[in-house]
Amino acid sequence: MPCDRRQFLTRLAGPAALTMAGGGPALARTAAGPGTPALPPVSETDWDQLAGQFALDREVVNLNHAGVGCCCQAVLAAVERHARDIERLPSYHIFQYGPKLEPIRRELALMIECDPEEVALVRNATEALDAILLGLPLRRGDEIVTTTLDYWAMLDALDQREKRDGVVVRRVRVPVPAHTEEEILGVFAAALTERTKLILVSHPVNLTGQHFPVARLCALAHKRGIQVAVDAAQSFGQFPLSARALDCDYLGTSLHKWLMGPKGTGLLYVKKDLIPGLWPLFPSGQTRAPDDIRKFELIGTAPPVHLALAEAIRFHRAIGPDRIAARLRHLRDLWSGPLRAHERFQFHTSFEPGMSGVIVTVQLRGVDSGDLFQRLFREERIFTYNVARRTGEFQGLRISPGLATTPSELERFTETMLRLARELPSGA
Ligand SMILES: Cc1ncc(COP(=O)(O)O)c(C=O)c1O
Secondary structure, three states, X not given: OOOOHHHHHHHHHXXXXXXXHOOOOOHHHHOOOOOOOOOOOOOHHHHHHHHOOEOOOOOOEEOEXXXXXXXXXXXXXXXXXXXXXXXXXXXXXXXXXXXXXXXXXXXXXXXXXXXXXXXXXXXXXHHHHXXXXXXXXXXXXXXXXXXXXOOHHHHHHHHHHHHHHOOEEEEEOOOOOOOOHHHHHHHHHHHOOOXXXXXXXXXXXXXXXXXXXXXXXXXXXXXXXXXXXXXXXXXXXOEOOOHHHHOOOEXXXXXXXXXXXXXXXXXXXXXXXXXXXXXXXXXXXXXXXXOOHHHHOOOOOOOOHHHHHHHHHHXXXXXXXXXXXXXXXXXXXXXXXXXXXXOOEEEOOXXXXXXXXXXXXXXXXXXXXXXXXXXXXXXXXXXXXXXXXXXXXXXXXXXEOOOOOOHHHHHHHHHHHHHHHHHOOOOO
16 A cells, blocks of 8 residues: 555644654754643554555564564665765765764654763664673673573673673573562672672563563662663663663663664663763774763764664654554554463563563463474464574563554464464474
């Protein structure tokens, strides 16, 4: 179905959104301020039209939006536009785009409620979090606490730190699923010692979608003089996120996932007074002062994809962060509701209020999740994520619909899973 983006945005968010979509006023002026009236309700037809904004291959049902996000056509067009613009005279134009990033830095700072001078634009969550995990000065014997459920690349960074610098990494096991914040806080608290300098915590855990009580953990850590780095790759854009409210010291996130920005975009937040103490991954001392957040951005020649974040931010804002969060939870409930009622399905994600969002991990009891993944993908054309690739603690498929997912795709998934539960014997 051909999509009229202007018409969609008008219906979805009223005339203000149309101004944003038209690219008229500067981004900063389109920010929803206090007192912004509630956005009008939208219909399934509107959501359907929105789903048509993405370049997805509809032969396959994509239920792995938590892996790599999808960006809308407007973002794709902007990526191409900026690339072409630079190609006119590459070694001149590529150096002109730095200042053009400043409004984007300000917009992202508005979104996560911090000072723009605390926001660096990097290439992905891994780069952001590695800057913290590898850049923090630590002595032999100093300790870092994290969980066995944290993202593999971050665990690799800590492993390297352990081997190279003699830092002690305590990887705690959190119950799967955890139904209360206290269960999670208790596990962390028990691992802290006099030598603990840093906690690395995922906001939602990539393998289960479990939400961790980050604000409470920061308060607990700060009382003991311990800093906290938050892996927000699965939260930023999925639901409203405030660095100020969390009161974390560092935060890293992808921008290609739930913000639906272009691939190759991520954000690093560092509390202002901590910037001078954190080494950048790529030394930049001749160009940037130690207290300049931009010291984390000098990586050599790179594609100008961050410029297209302006379109992604407009798109995200036109829909509305709260509405996105609610829609994603609704999509989760559409498929998980019927499966939760069935005894063959075991959930590794808690459905207690506040303990999860759109990401949920489910296991068909008695069936190897690698086999189930293959069967769904090869035979049923449904793409999920097999968590057993990254953990030996449990098996399951991580299911993460996105705004591009339609209810009928989720119905197809639900019916397929219920049929497989009938067809596949336990122990298959
Ligand atoms: C919790 C978490 N952290 C970090 C990452 C890495 O993100 P990126 O590919 O943007 O580096 C992911 C990716 O799925 C993730 O889920």
